[in-house]
Amino acid sequence: MELRQLKYFLKAKELLNFTQAAKHLYITQSTLSQQIKQLEQELNMPLFDRIGKRISLTEAGEQFAQYAQKSVDAAQEGLLLLNDLNTMNTGELKIGLTWGLKSLVLTSMKAFAAAYPKVKLTVTFGTTTELIVALNKQEIDFALTFFEGDHEDNLVYEPLMLSKMALIVSKHSSLASRKQITWAEVASLRLALPVKGFSTRNFLDRQFELHNIHPEIAVEVNHTSTVIDLVRVNAFKTILTLATVHGESGVCAIDIADCDMDREAVIITLKDCYQKRAVKIFIDLLLSEDKDLYNEL
Structure with missing residues (x-):
């Protein structure tokens, strides 16, 4: 069953004349008759009574017309929705x-x-x-x-x-004025880090192994914002990308020397x-x- 067949059927129902319906649809009468016949065969039921040149809806045609109209309307609404999506008026x-x-x-x-x-x-x-x-x-x-x-x-x-990772400390930390820090110094700090499984933590664990350091990870948190809050109150230090702490108040970043930690x-x-x-x-x-x-x- 095709949408065009439903449209043909509805126009024929409206005009009750295959010739006039075909003209309105800009198709030949034989095409219209053939398509409606195929629709009737698929439904296994006649939709029109044909008496000479006159046609009238059968009871099945009357009932089917309601659903055919709903289908055509739904398809039109779908086209309008897609157009709205394309023009960004919904979605x-x-x-x-x-x-x-x-x-x-x-x-x-x-x-x-x-x-x-x-x-x-x-x-x-x-x-x-x-x-x-x-x-x-x-x-x-x-x-x-x-x-x-x-x-x-x-x-x-x-x-x-690309965003560089750095040591993040409170503005009230004794380290706040530092521009750079070494991995050896980082290893002596108490850190708050995201929990294992976070991509940031996985990245840092690989860096710790690469530089053969074993920092004191005092706190592990499953939400990065809490890590930053702990640093802001000067409870711990952390290592995060500059993009992560961009716009955060009360903290400052210190470059870690002799390493490439761009993410x-x-x-x-x-x-x-x-x-x-x-x-x-x-x-x-x-x-x-x-x-x-x-x-x-």
Whole structure:
């Protein structure tokens, strides 16, 4: 059963004349008759009584017309919805975000919301692993996270920026005036870090092993904002990217000497999957940001 057959049937029902209906539909009468006949064969029931050149609806035709009209109306509403989605007059944009990059999306979210106020923005925070799972389940439209692991074949990883990791201390810390610190000094500090399983923690554990240091990890927290709060009150020190602490008050960053600890932030999308216009526009906003700003406190 095809949508055009339903439209043909409804026009014939309206005019009760195949010749006139065909003219209105800009098709030949034979085409109209053939399509309606095929529809009747599929339904295994006549929709019209044909008496000479006159036609009238059968009881089945009267009943079927209600559902045919609903189907045509629903299809038209669907087309209007798709048009609205394309013109950004409706819809939802679902963003998957690691907490460490929250500051990076704020300007883009503000600009997007101002330009497309009828598109709902939904932000889901999670670890890199959680975000990739959600993306594969199509629970989010794209993920924005730090990533250094192996790439999955079904995903596209678009580099967004590099952010340097540094020792983060309270402005009231005795170390606050320092511009640089060594790994040996870091090893003597009491640190608050994200729990194991977070990509930041996994990255740091590899750095600790690489530089053969065993710092005192006094606190492990499953929320990065709490780590920063503990540092702000001068209870502990931590190591995070500059992007993560961008805009945070009461803390300062100290460069760790003789190491390369840049982390790459990436935009992850599903490969070979239709990307709605809202996704493309938001990603373009992210890419156009001045990334240097986010490597400063």
